[in-house]
Amino acid sequence: MAYGKIVADQIQHSSEGTVGTQYVVSGSAKAWNHYHQIGTTASKDSFNISSITDLEVSKATHNFTNNMGNANYAWSGGMTNSTATTPAGAADQCGVLYLPGSHLPATSNWTIHTLYVSNNSGGGGVFDVSIVCIAIHGDLA
């Protein structure tokens, strides 16, 4: 099996201009994960993730295969819920991804909480959801 390699500093579109390959390299997500927390936590699809550690209700650590270069990377994500585990009275909830202070980002892993906030009651709390999607941007080791 052959593995090709193209070395270039720029990528040029036929009519839309040119972009430096460093923009592409720096701007691409370095890890992502689409997983669920119903029953046994598991990934539906992912990239650059070696495992998930299910820590407790709503809290999971994502372990990277290729470490990040430093711990100052950016993260983003979202979640949705389509199961009966939705907390009572939280039909108007919005989901929030929260970085627990007890688990600061490391170059080898990243931990996240899924929470809900109720618009009506003002209350909220941790809960497991059926779909969580996260992405990590930053420099690789």
Add this chain to the structure above:
Amino acid sequence: MELKEFKLFDRLCWAKDNLEPHQSDYRVVFEDNVDEPAKVLVPDPNWMACAMHGGILPPVWVYHELEKDEKTPGFKKHTRGYLLHETEPMPPMSEEEAIEYLIMKDIPNHIWRTWNEGNKPKMVICKKEQLPQTREWRNAWKIDPNINSKEAA
């Protein structure tokens, strides 16, 4: 060029395009603190495909070296990332060997080094069917204190 001559991230890109994910039934349950619920390590299907294919993942000691670097006071960024990319990758692993590798990579070493010291095992490899099928009382999950260490192993 051979696959192993590419950087790790490029090898992962190749694997994503060319390997079928392998959803393992194995789970690793471990306890780190008596006041916290048991934690469950779930192997990633794409990672498992890389482990079983061979020629992609670096030896696990590479991760331990990077972990040492990160724990050094004043650490700002990795300067030995080349270890991930340039160390001869692991040959193909069986599913069981891959789980052993993953334990050493993603579970704190004070747990897997002393998993069987104490009143009960701190770590158990099991099949997902052996875990509770719902997350009711998730924050009360514990390793059964009556489990015998031969079963746990």
